[in-house]
Structures are given as structure tokens and as C-alpha cells.
Amino acid sequence: MRKFVIVLAAVMATLGCSAAEMDDTPIKAEALPSAAQKFIKSTFPSCEVLYATKDVDFTAVEYTVGLTCGYVIEFNGKGEWKDIDGKGKALPESIIPAPIRKTVEERFPGCVVTDINKERGGYEVKLNNGLEVKLNAAGVILEVDD
Numbered sequence: 001m002r003k004f005v006i007v008l009a010a011v012m013a014t015l016g017c018s019a020a021e022m023d024d025t026p027i028k029a030e031a032l033p034s035a036a037q038k039f040i041k042s043t044f045p046s047c048e049v050l051y052a053t054k055d056v057d058f059t060a061v062e063y064t065v066g067l068t069c070g071y072v073i074e075f076n077g078k079g080e081w082k083d084i085d086g087k088g089k090a091l092p093e094s095i096i097p098a099p100i101r102k103t104v105e106e107r108f109p110g111c112v113v114t115d116i117n118k119e120r121g122g123y124e125v126k127l128n129n130g131l132e133v134k135l136n137a138a139g140v141i142l143e144v145d146d
Contacts, residue, residue, distance in 0.1 A: 024053040024064065032063055033079030043092055044069060086114040090128065099139030100125065107141065108133075 029037065029049035040049065047069040055062045061077035071091075074083040084091055090112035093101060100123055104113060108127055115126035122136040134143040 024055045027052050027054045027063075029065075032065065033075065033077070035079030036063060036065070036073075036075045036081075037079070039075075039079070039081060040065065040067070040073070043095060044071065047071065081118070083117040084115065088114055088128070090114060091116060096125075097123070097137070097139075099137065100135055103135060103139040103141060104133070 029040075029052050031054070032040075032052055040047070044067055047067040050066040050068050052063060052065045055064070062082070063075040063077075063079075065073045065075070067073070070087050070089060072085045072087065073081055076082055081095075084095055091114065096104075096113055096116060100116075101113075104111060104125065104127065108129070108131070111127040111129050111131075113125045114128050117124045119134070122134060122142065124132060124134045126132050130146060132145040133141060134145075135141055
């Protein structure tokens with residue numbers, strides 16, 4: 001019986017942890033970190049915040065923001081962008097680091113970046129031709145996926 005209670009408690013704790021990690025709480029745009037608010041205003045001046053959510057798990061806080069112009073941005077707890085999804089539209093060039101932009105222009109002429117994701121040591125970008133390209137911070141291509 002004691003083993004059953006211990007196993008039951010472990011299962012319930014696991015389910016409770018999983019439920020806590022899936023909690024995206026709607027928030028007002030004013031509740032975003034100031035760095036995120038400044039980034040949105042300076043990079044997307046003609047767009048309004050359509051929705052914002054805050055996700056708190058055991059190790060980090062993340063924010064997701066949808067804009068009226070169709071972009072979706074994920075921020076870390078400090079308000080630094082982690083991922084910007086254009087939903088098929090080109091991202092503003094000011095977002096894309098110069099080495100990444102240069103490599104895309106040279107290696108994939110006529111293509112534009114529609115999604116950019118910061119990763120440890122570099123970036124992953126999606127292009128309008130369907131390719132996903134991983135690059136280091138210097139713009140060197142590490143992997144191409146279709």
C-alpha cells in the first residue's frame with residue numbers, strides 16, 4: 001500500500017508540473033518587459049499588439065506577442081526577442097544581423113527571411129522558398145533543411 005501511495009504521489013506531481021508548464025496567461029501589452037515594448041515600437045511602429053501572453057515555468061519566463069500586422073514575436077524574461085515569425089511575410093531587415101543578412105543575400109538570391117530564431121551560438125532562419133538554414137553568429141552556414 002505504501003508503494004502505491006508513493007507512486008500515486010509521483011504521478012500527481014508529474015501531472016501538476018506538466019500543467020504548470022503549459023500555462024500561457026494573457027497579459028496586457030503594458031505588462032511586457034520594457035525592452036520588449038521598446039523593440040515592438042521601434043521595429044514595428046505601424047503595428048499594434050493584438051495579444052500578449054506570459055508563460056512561467058520552473059526555469060524561465062517567456063512572452064509571446066501577436067501583432068496586428070501578422071508577426072508573432074517570442075521574448076525571454078528580460079524582453080529580448082528569441083523568435084520572430086513573419087507568417088510567410090518578409091521580416092524587417094533591421095531585425096536580421098548583418099552577417100546573416102549578407103549570407104542569405106549571397107547564397108540565396110531573391111529570397112527573404114520570414115522567420116528568425118536565436119539559438120545558442122547562432123540563428124536558424126526560414127526563407128520564403130521553404131528552406132530552413134542554421135548559421136553561426138558570423139553568418140557561416142551550418143545546416144540547410146528543406
